[in-house]
Amino acid sequence: MKILSAQQIREADKQTIQNEPISSIDLMERAVSKLFESIDASYSDDSSFAIFCGKGNNGGDGLALARWLFQNDYFVQVFIIEHSDSASEDFKENYKRLSDLEVGVLHISAAAEIPERDDDTVLIDAMLGSGLSRPLEGLLADVVKSLNTLQNERLAIDIPTGLFADDNSENSFDVIFKADVTLTFQCPKLSMVHKDTAHLVGQIEVLDINLDEAFIERTFSLYSYLIPDQVADLYKPREKFSYKGTYGHALLIAGSYGSLGAALMSGKACLRSGAGLLTAFIPKCGVEIYQSALPEAMVISSDNEEVISGLPDLEKYNAVGVGPGLGTSSEASKTLENLLGAFDGKMVLDADALNILAANPDFVNKLSTQTILTPHPGEFKRLLGLQELKPDYLERLREFAKKHSIIVVLKDAITAIAAPDGQIYFMDYGTPALAKGGSGDVLTGIITGLLASGYEPLHATKLGVYLQGIAAHFASDETSEEACLATDVIHNLGKAFRTLS
Ligand SMILES: NC(=O)C1=CN([C@@H]2O[C@H](COP(=O)(O)OP(=O)(O)OC[C@H]3O[C@@H](n4cnc5c(N)ncnc54)[C@H](OP(=O)(O)O)[C@@H]3O)[C@@H](O)[C@H]2O)[C@@H](O)CC1
Numbered sequence: 001m002k003i004l005s006a007q008q009i010r011e012a013d014k015q016t017i018q019n020e021p022i023s024s025i026d027l028m029e030r031a032v033s034k035l036f037e038s039i040d041a042s043y044s045d046d047s048s049f050a051i052f053c054g055k056g057n058n059g060g061d062g063l064a065l066a067r068w069l070f071q072n073d074y075f076v077q078v079f080i081i082e083h084s085d086s087a088s089e090d091f092k093e094n095y096k097r098l099s100d101l102e103v104g105v106l107h108i109s110a111a112a113e114i115p116e117r118d119d120d121t122v123l124i125d126a127m128l129g130s131g132l133s134r135p136l137e138g139l140l141a142d143v144v145k146s147l148n149t150l151q152n153e154r155l156a157i158d159i160p161t162g163l164f165a166d167d168n169s170e171n172s173f174d175v176i177f178k179a180d181v182t183l184t185f186q187c188p189k190l191s192m193v194h195k196d197t198a199h200l201v202g203q204i205e206v207l208d209i210n211l212d213e214a215f216i217e218r219t220f221s222l223y224s225y226l227i228p229d230q231v232a233d234l235y236k237p238r239e240k241f242s243y244k245g246t247y248g249h250a251l252l253i254a255g256s257y258g259s260l261g262a263a264l265m266s267g268k269a270c271l272r273s274g275a276g277l278l279t280a281f282i283p284k285c286g287v288e289i290y291q292s293a294l295p296e297a298m299v300i301s302s303d304n305e306e307v308i309s310g311l312p313d314l315e316k317y318n319a320v321g322v323g324p325g326l327g328t329s330s331e332a333s334k335t336l337e338n339l340l341g342a343f344d345g346k347m348v349l350d351a352d353a354l355n356i357l358a359a360n361p362d363f364v365n366k367l368s369t370q371t372i373l374t375p376h377p378g379e380f381k382r383l384l385g386l387q388e389l390k391p392d393y394l395e396r397l398r399e400f401a402k403k404h405s406i407i408v409v410l411k412d413a414i415t416a417i418a419a420p421d422g423q424i425y426f427m428d429y430g431t432p433a434l435a436k437g438g439s440g441d442v443l444t445g446i447i448t449g450l451l452a453s454g455y456e457p458l459h460a461t462k463l464g465v466y467l468q469g470i471a472a473h474f475a476s477d478e479t480s481e482e483a484c485l486a487t488d489v490i491h492n493l494g495k496a497f498r499t500l501s
Pocket residue numbers: 009010012013027028031054055056057058059060061083084088127128129130131132133134135136137140157158159185209211
């Protein structure tokens with residue numbers, strides 16, 4: 001699903017009105033019918049709603065929604081924030097339609113005029129949407145700040161008031177409505193997945209309001225938001241007449257004394273992601289542990305007792321994963337350098353492999369075009385030699401992936417995958433259950449397994465991020481976000497695969 005800018009969405013809106021054709025007010029009514037459907041499916045009949053409306057079309061949506069809710073027996077109150085003397089045409093029309101009904105409407109000229117309401121009223125933000133043209137100040141800023149202090153459940157229509165759809169680098173975040181859920185029209189907006197502002201949006205629900213499909217198709221965007229159907233399209237079921245060789249041989253280079261767990265979790269995740277065979281190349285001290293804990297894997301040990309050293313013959317491997325628990329010893333660094341010189345197949349680098357890259361910037365030039373790097377924000381910063389990630393971090397990510405013709409996965413609550421052609425794909429499958437040691441090792445293993453079993457790098461990456469997220473959701477449903485372990489995630493990979501077929 002493409003992420004379009006506010007400008008592009010306005011154009012899509014215009015094209016739809018022209019080409020379908022449909023009047024603007026009917027398009028608004030269609031959008032609001034989708035809003036209502038979503039709200040009606042999520043709330044019980046006795047729910048009550050307080051809708052805060054601005055005077056543009058976002059406010060028009062709010063007024064129309066009030067009518068739909070009222071006519072379906074929900075309790076609803078409307079507050080019109082008088083931020084402007086004028087109002088949009090569709091606002092006026094919906095104001096008229098609402099005035100025929102017995103819905104309480106209050107005009108607010110100062111934040112203090114908003115009456116108190118009980119805690120279980122759901123607050124709906126229909127103040128401003130994609131028409132925001134400058135940071136909030138005055139009345140709207142006061143209202144937003146005051147609503148942000150309340151504990152009520154909070155829903156934003158299209159986009160939280162005060163948040164720009166595209167660029168918030170000059171915005172002040174304390175005057176943006178903080179939503180638990182944002183019901184957004186047609187496509188997600190960049191600010192909803194940007195790491196600085198995603199937390200203001202809450203859960204994103206995209207409502208298809210049938211804007212001009214042909215226009216959207218031919219509109220260029222560097223950003224996409226991957227929905228489950230798009231990921232499922234990448235999945236290739238195993239064939240009946242196949243054998244272990246069909247699904248490739250993975251090599252995992254991982255582990256050091258005290259960090260063999262990382263190598264084990266990664267190996268287990270690799271095998272649970274479909275690799276035909278796995279060989280783990282680990283330091284000598286780990287051989288017995290590894291073989292008893294993961295009998296399905298073969299093991300080659302390095303000469304060194306405690307750290308990885310040397311490199312096995314690479315010829316028979318279809319994919320290599322390197323980094324989990326590796327440490328940054330000079331031996332491991334030499335191994336990585338040799339590996340990059342000797343192997344130009346599909347490869348994933350994570351954890352200490354990334355730290356070694358960061359410490360040896362010239363190694364980056366040796367990466368093959370089938371390489372995937374999976375840094376978290378801290379590792380990404382080090383890799384690029386940055387003190388901090390600025391609001392333009394997505395540009396840095398894109399440039400880095402393009403320059404080296406590799407895939408870079410910036411792991412976060414919403415993960416961003418940069419492809420060598422400059423496209424960035426956002427994957428919103430994370431859960432706080434993954435905020436734990438071992439998660440990165442599991443992802444490395446999953447992607448390595450998918451690569452070995454025949455997926456091309458970009459497909460393996462998208463599938464891998466999805467599978468880990470979904471498995472983590474299953475695992476935390478069983479255990480809780482707190483108690484969920486990386487190994488629980490591995491155990492649930494099977495269930496996650498089932499969602500693909
Ligand atoms: N696209 C679609 O497909 C569909 C879109 N729909 C809906 O339309 C929404 C977009 O509507 P919109 O264009 O009327 O803009 P909206 O967000 O209501 O704000 C405009 C008003 O805000 C004002 N204003 C701006 N900044 C301000 C500030 N800082 N402080 C104070 N005022 C400020 C601005 O005034 P001005 O800048 O002129 O002073 C103007 O009065 C969209 O989000 C969606 O909900 C659906 O109904 C149907 C399908």
